[in-house]
Amino acid sequence: MSEHIGLRGRVWFEALTGNNQPMSGDPGTVLASNSQIGDEIALFLCVIPNPSSRFPCVRDGQVGLEEAFTLAHHLRRVIAEDHEKPRAQKRTVIAIVDVKSQAYGRREETAGIFFAAAASSDAYASARMAGHPVISLVAGQAFSGGFLTHGYQANRILSFDDSGIVIHAMHKEAAARITRRSVDELEELGHQIAPMSYDVHDYARLGLLYKLLHVDDPQNPPAADVEAIKHELIGAIQDARRGATDLSSRLQSDAAKQTRKAGIAVRAALEAQWQNA
Amino acid sequence: MSQTSIIPEFVSRKSFIELDGRKRAQSLFDEGTWKELVDPFERRESPWLPMQGIAPQFDDGCIVIKGRIGGMPAVAIALEGAFQGGSIGEISGAKMAAALDLATKDSVAGKRTAAILLLETGGVRLQEANLGLAAVAEVISSVLALRPHAPVITLIAGTVGCFGGMSLAAGVSSYVVMTREARLGLNGPEVIEQESGIDEFDSSDRALIWAIHGGEQRVGMGLADALVEDDVEKIKATIRKYVQADLLPEYRSQQVELYRDRIAALDTSAQIDPISLRREWNNTTTGGLR
Numbered sequence: 001m002s003e004h005i006g007l008r009g010r011v012w013f014e015a016l017t018g019n020n021q022p023m024s025g026d027p028g029t030v031l032a033s034n035s036q037i038g039d040e041i042a043l044f045l046c047v048i049p050n051p052s053s054r055f056p057c058v059r060d061g062q063v064g065l066e067e068a069f070t071l072a073h074h075l076r077r078v079i080a081e082d083h084e085k086p087r088a089q090k091r092t093v094i095a096i097v098d099v100k101s102q103a104y105g106r107r108e109e110t111a112g113i114f115f116a117a118a119a120s121s122d123a124y125a126s127a128r129m130a131g132h133p134v135i136s137l138v139a140g141q142a143f144s145g146g147f148l149t150h151g152y153q154a155n156r157i158l159s160f161d162d163s164g165i166v167i168h169a170m171h172k173e174a175a176a177r178i179t180r181r182s183v184d185e186l187e188e189l190g191h192q193i194a195p196m197s198y199d200v201h202d203y204a205r206l207g208l209l210y211k212l213l214h215v216d217d218p219q220n221p222p223a224a225d226v227e228a229i230k231h232e233l234i235g236a237i238q239d240a241r242r243g244a245t246d247l248s249s250r251l252q253s254d255a256a257k258q259t260r261k262a263g264i265a266v267r268a269a270l271e272a273q274w275q276n277a
Numbered sequence: 278m279s280q281t282s283i284i285p286e287f288v289s290r291k292s293f294i295e296l297d298g299r300k301r302a303q304s305l306f307d308e309g310t311w312k313e314l315v316d317p318f319e320r321r322e323s324p325w326l327p328m329q330g331i332a333p334q335f336d337d338g339c340i341v342i343k344g345r346i347g348g349m350p351a352v353a354i355a356l357e358g359a360f361q362g363g364s365i366g367e368i369s370g371a372k373m374a375a376a377l378d379l380a381t382k383d384s385v386a387g388k389r390t391a392a393i394l395l396l397e398t399g400g401v402r403l404q405e406a407n408l409g410l411a412a413v414a415e416v417i418s419s420v421l422a423l424r425p426h427a428p429v430i431t432l433i434a435g436t437v438g439c440f441g442g443m444s445l446a447a448g449v450s451s452y453v454v455m456t457r458e459a460r461l462g463l464n465g466p467e468v469i470e471q472e473s474g475i476d477e478f479d480s481s482d483r484a485l486i487w488a489i490h491g492g493e494q495r496v497g498m499g500l501a502d503a504l505v506e507d508d509v510e511k512i513k514a515t516i517r518k519y520v521q522a523d524l525l526p527e528y529r530s531q532q533v534e535l536y537r538d539r540i541a542a543l544d545t546s547a548q549i550d551p552i553s554l555r556r557e558w559n560n561t562t563t564g565g566l567r
Binding site: 054055057065066069070072073076101102104105106107108109110111112113114115116117118119121122123125126129144145147148149152153167168169170174175177178179189192193194195196197203206208246247250260262263264265266267269270271273274277 | 312314315319321323324325328329341343344367368370371372374375376379401403404405406407408409410411412413414415417418421422441442444445446447448449461462463464468469471472473477478489490495498500529530531532533534536537539540541543545546548549551554
């Protein structure tokens, strides 16, 4: 963990929206803002650390019960407000992702964090399927259940390309323990086996990303870089509006056809047998 | 007193839990109507496990069976808990998402095809890490695409339980059916103890684990719909009822304001007592058949 978790999320939320305070009624861990991007207003969402959260296990930037239902609340409102509008006018949603993980807590398990995460995933996917462009910008970490709850249902996923970016199912120490390897072995293996890698360039080889973006100083971006990223987001919004509302684009990139060819082949085999069964 | 009345019922009962994933899935269908798709003879195995010196399995631990349940078209997708903990990898995830997508295609075209997910899984297969996580995101999306057109029923029988990313797939299902022996949660007790310490969760405390994650509690607090006995015929009848159920205008994971308010009302100054929570949330507000 190279730097303060969640810092980048807050920096980019503020840079893109001009806001840095939670909406009234929201917990201190969720930033939401309807802000201008290009010639439209988009809903920006971000989960940030809050050292004084009443849930101890989310204080370092994890996604917990309040976070999941607050994200879902904002998304459901946008879906309802735009219900009658044609696809071209559905409001864009931009998830700024910098989440350490889901909350690992007993309070959370007791109150059904699995269901809270499901409700947020449902709201993101429902927005996408209703025709809203849903864009994720991975600005820092995107771990496991945290990413499933916040961002992984997007039409288009963009990510910065520096060493501060980690997109993964589990952090290194835990993954090493569970797969009975040392952290060094795990890192070495990642260079050979793309899905296990902690390097965002290897992640890009899986074909799940729309674009990798570079900024020199993502913790302190100059205005020109912020403008450049806005420009990229606008491009992604336009591309999402033209494309399918499911996740099929993740299987169609050249990288996906290479790295995920076994998965793509098994889908085709199943389809071929389906009608005659 | 006749002979039958002194033999307890459980003696003649056929256990569902003792069946493997394939047999479980088969047992749900009307006799003679089912067929397995992409079966083990096709050897669609994980390309990533052999690279790491781990033996793959010809079905990658995911069994897809299509047929009829109560006369209606249905597909059952089972994760085999005995292979790599029922974990989701590239192939098993792709089979699950593809079967759901094909059920959606048929349902939209007028041939309503329900899906039953038999989930015994610890979540993402860490040897295929990011492809497993991506597969979970796709499965969630595919469940949600089917749900407005046909019932998606998650059945958790035990004893592995349903944890990790796949618990979200359960969470977005139209209905969740559990036995007392089943568990459902995002993070298993060992993971919480590892990440947050033994004071947060003592993973050796069996009573605590069942009180929080067990089927009786999940149904009791309204996050699952039916508690069934470990009995093939009873489970089959319950699944049939949901396969034939009318579609609802709203499912549980869309009831955001209700649950947001419930979370806001929680006292977090101490750990939450599962029994009290069950009483407060009691199972009257969620959709579905009882």
